[in-house]
Amino acid sequence: EAQVTQNPRYLITVTGKKLTVTCSQNMNHEYMSWYRQDPGLGLRQIYYSMNVEVTDKGDVPEGYKVSRKEKRNFPLILESPSPNQTSLYFCASRGAGGLEETQYFGPGTRLLVL
Amino acid sequence: QKEVEQDPGPLSVPEGAIVSLNCTYSNSAFQYFMWYRQYSRKGPELLMYTYSSGNKEDGRFTAQVDKSSKYISLFIRDSQPSDSATYLCAMIHNDYKLSFGAGTTVTVRA
Numbered sequence: 001e002a003q004v005t006q007n008p009r010y011l012i013t014v015t016g017k018k019l020t021v022t023c024s025q026n027m028n029h030e031y032m033s034w035y036r037q038d039p040g041l042g043l044r045q046i047y048y049s050m051n052v053e054v055t056d057k058g059d060v061p062e063g064y065k066v067s068r069k070e071k072r073n074f075p076l077i078l079e080s081p082s083p084n085q086t087s088l089y090f091c092a093s094r095g096a097g098g099l100e101e102t103q104y105f106g107p108g109t110r111l112l113v114l
Numbered sequence: 115q116k117e118v119e120q121d122p123g124p125l126s127v128p129e130g131a132i133v134s135l136n137c138t139y140s141n142s143a144f145q146y147f148m149w150y151r152q153y154s155r156k157g158p159e160l161l162m163y164t165y166s167s168g169n170k171e172d173g174r175f176t177a178q179v180d181k182s183s184k185y186i187s188l189f190i191r192d193s194q195p196s197d198s199a200t201y202l203c204a205m206i207h208n209d210y211k212l213s214f215g216a217g218t219t220v221t222v223r224a
Contacts, residue, residue: 041216042120
């Protein structure tokens, strides 16, 4: 089954404690991205990657890091989480075809930073 | 000003009613226009996409684009309780970057 998986699905942490949210896709997609979803603001892109070892900032990259060492994986790293990073996070992937290519989203990771 | 504006609702309609959702945008460089549906505790899934101005139908769903007015709409006919979800409009530049509206939460009452 084609899918994007994220782990963990729920996470409670404290300010300053480094964490990583993993993302994996089994569709051999080149393009992967991370979004955060907040009430009233919709989905905002954090980082994206066009292929292995190619990453770039989205609209809200501050406080986040990513890496793309393998095509299937795109982890999101919060080096020193802060309460304003409490949010619902989605990983997504798409193929390298035209603009009409469907973007597939993972199930989401709900993060609470105390 | 946000690139994509969408009324967050919420919207509550009786079963069988027509649901009308819309978004406006400011960037004339947007090429493709999409509607995503997001059920509670799930990731968004693509419902429909359109490229040019005009209408596109898929079953009970109709997507409408008016590029001259920078306005897109989604209509759901004969709405069902299973249509209860958050609907997000999204638009894409030629750089593959998606810009989303805030999402409209729809409840269809049985």
